[in-house]
Amino acid sequence: LTALGSLVVCIQFWNHWPTSFSITYCLCQVFTCVLYGGQDDESIRRAIWEKNMLFIEAHNREYELGIHTYNLGMNHFGDMTLEEVAEKVMGLQMPMYRDLTNTYVPDDTVEKLPKSIDYRKLGYVTSVKNQGSCGSCWAFSSVGALEGQLKKTKGQLVDLSPQNLVDCVTDNDGCGGGYMTNAFRYVRDNQGIDSEESYPYAGMDQQCAYNRSARAASCKGYKEIPQGNERALTTAVAKVGPVSVGIDAMQSTFLYYKSGVYYDPNCNKDDVNHAVLAVGYGVTPKGKKYWIVKNSWGEDWGKKGYVLMARNHNNACGIASLASFPVM
Structure with missing residues (x-):
């Protein structure tokens, strides 16, 4: 996939991902905007998710080339950083x-x-x-x-x-x-x-x-x-x-x-x-x-x-x- 194609797939996948794992986000209100520097919860989590999704896709392209012995898939950790999961x-x-x-x-x-x-x-x-x-x-x-x-x-x-x-x-x-x-x-x-x-x-x-x-x-x-x-x-x-x-x-x-x-x-x-x-x-x-x-x-x-x-x-x-x- 091209970078643009990957982005389109990411956007389409994101639209279904939260409901697939029963995840909901808070809308931006006064206290959340202050907490997240003016961004609502979903926009922050989406940015993290997109980064993780692109990482997964890049790895899987290398897997198809025989560079890795395993492949990756998006899951319920997708909108969290590695440190948050840990x-x-x-x-x-x-x-x-x-x-x-x-x-x-x-x-x-x-x-x-x-x-x-x-x-x-x-x-x-x-x-x-x-x-x-x-x-x-x-x-x-x-x-x-x-x-x-x-x-x-x-x-x-x-x-x-x-x-x-x-x-x-x-x-x-x-x-x-x-x-x-x-x-x-x-x-x-x-x-x-x-x-x-x-x-x-x-x-x-x-x-x-x-x-x-x-x-x-x-x-x-x-x-x-x-x-x-x-x-x-x-x-x-x-x-x-x-x-x-x-x-x-x-x-x-x-x-x-x-x-x-x-x-x-x-x-x-x-x-x-x-x-x-x-x-x-x-x-x-x-x-x-x-x-x-x-x-x-x-x-x-x-x-x-x-x-x-x-x-x-x-x-x-x-x-x-x-x-x-x-x-x-």
Whole structure:
């Protein structure tokens, strides 16, 4: 497309985009005009959206030329800056220290690992959720790993409560962020976590309302993958089940990921900021190895809520930098 053609497409797409994602804007009134320097909310958001749309189109033209292994698509983050999105949904915090006694030591000598595995097909994974404007990614990641182990040990797939963790894990900061091992430690010490049905997600910080009679799962502790060791992570996913992982999601390419195997050389493996769930791995027909990763940004994001991320590519995006799983 020419630059003019792209602009025309942008204008046409913009006219439908807000209603597609149930988004409304404030008209310019006195207080909003002062707040936004004389512009109404929609004009500001449209300018951001157009910039993001042109970025997506430019990337996809390069994808068609074979420069990238994944393409992008507009989604509900379209009218926000990268910094605004990060403030709302990237709540993973790095722990100050690690308890090395909980390090996972894989036994690679017993059996050969499968070439691919997908726990969605094995019934270990619940539906994709949407954390909303709350930095609770760590809670959704933790719950996903607990759900997988509950299925493995008890044969039951139950939606567990991320809100229980948001409200009750005092070592974390609720919607302000946290990390997964604190969540697993809470479930161990609390001797349980409630189901989503009994303790539904609110998307905001609330008073802890754990109900022991509604307990749906518990755990004995947790294990951490040796930092940066993708081989150990592969072994854990193959032998244990879905694993909680942290990644660097502070890339526009990640925000608008649509399909393909995601790899961005700008990803910082030493600065993970978003928690997700590794639910499997595989290899494309062209030989590209990937992780199957469940996100918590709703089914409108990515491949119906999932992303395929480059595997064995020097710990791309830090996927093995902060990985852990509960022990039941």
